[in-house]
Amino acid sequence: MDLTDRPLTLTADPALAGLRVLVTGCGGPAGVAVVQELAALGAVPVAADCDPYAAGLHLGHPAVLLPFADAADYPERLLAAAVAERCTAVVVTVAEELLRVAGREAEFAAHGVAAWFPAARAVADCLDKWAFAGRIGAAGVAGPRSALGGPEDLPGPWIVKPRAGRGSRDVHAVDDPADFPTLLRRVPEPLVQTRLTGREFTADCLIGRDGTVLGAVPRWRSQTRAGISTRGTTFTDPRVDELVAGLAAALGLTGVCNVQGFLDEDGPARVVEVNPRFSGGLPISLAAGADLVGQYLRATLGLPVHAEALRAEPDVTTVRWFAQRTAHPAPVPALAH
Structure with a gap:
């Protein structure tokens, strides 16, 4: 929700009017935002999540439960849900789910469901912060100096974070090197970066x-x-x-x-x-x-x-x-x- 009026008046897109679109990850703010925006555009969002009490499932739109992203049959269940709900397209808002469905657009299209999934390598490199540091470093993209497992010779101050994680969980700012022994034991697969x-x-x-x-x-x-x-x-x-x-x-x-x-x-x-x-x-x-x-x-x-x-x-x-x-x-x- 926002306290500002949108500077541009949002009008329904005739090309999207009435289209049923399945949206995953509706227990998070991204999924909820996409559901609300699709409704404002004139589409019919179908909210999906693995939690029956996910907020986005209770906004008055059609809703369906999905398994967790690591379920062996997650891609098949996602496609089956889209087909059962007569959806024209699917929007995946959870990165771990994207990793499971990458490369399967043609399979969805064969059942009449449009999808746009990023390449598995791109998703994996974004989820793995150490791999990400390597890819952008090799390409000359500006980012923080990074080391896996400890500060090595990185100049401080520092940030310690999990190699795989989301949001601000287990992310710590470090000013005193004496804090490293405790944090490196506490943070799973710690990645250390010079603080920008x-x-x-x-x-x-x-x-x-x-x-x-x-x-x-x-x-x-x-x-x-x-x-x-x-x-x-x-x-x-x-x-x-x-x-x-x-x-x-x-x-x-x-x-x-x-x-x-x-x-x-x-x-x-x-x-x-x-x-x-x-x-x-x-x-x-x-x-x-x-x-x-x-x-x-x-x-x-x-x-x-x-x-x-x-x-x-x-x-x-x-x-x-x-x-x-x-x-x-x-x-x-x-x-x-």
Whole structure:
């Protein structure tokens, strides 16, 4: 939710009107944001999650339960749910799920379900922060110096984080080297990085199938809770555009992603990590007028993407907060095997 009126009046896209679209990960803010935006665009979102009490399953839209991403039959269950719910397309908002369905677009298309999944290598390199550091380093993309398992000769101050993790869980700032022995035992597969200076930002991006950056909306991370932006202000800077283009080439990224990094007054934009999915702070970019959800769905369906619809107004500040909804006592029914 936001405290600003969207500067561009959102109207339903006739090409998307009435289309049923299955959205996964509706227990998280990204999934909820996509569901709400699809409804505003005139589509019919079908919310899906592995938790029967996931918030997005109780917003008044059709809903279905899925297994966890690590279930042996997850790809088949996802496709079966989309077919059973008469969906024209599927939008996956969980990176671990994307890893399971990568390369299976043709299988979905054969059943009448449009999908756009990034390449498995790109998803895996975003999930594995050590692999990510290696890929961007080899490509000459600016990022923090990194070491696996300990600080080695990295200059401080430092950040210690899990090699695989999400949000701000088990992420620690270190100023005193004496703190390393305790943190390195506490954090699973610790990755140590030199802490970047400057102002922190996130960019919500849409990258074409050929690697062309179709749209990138940077916003300052003015306030975060559990790693998710709750207050942000959109801005423009060509250095962010250059960074996103470099990352798309280095990682082979396509589709939606969000880039997290830092900007100093001088020098290039530097990346900390990339998530190959819609971000939890997506409503900030949407509030600034960037039709990231609608244009992504158009591209998924093979329709032309309108570049002008991906432009966002700069200097739009959005404040987001949490709301409550009482779930129906009966859980959402699971899809039959």
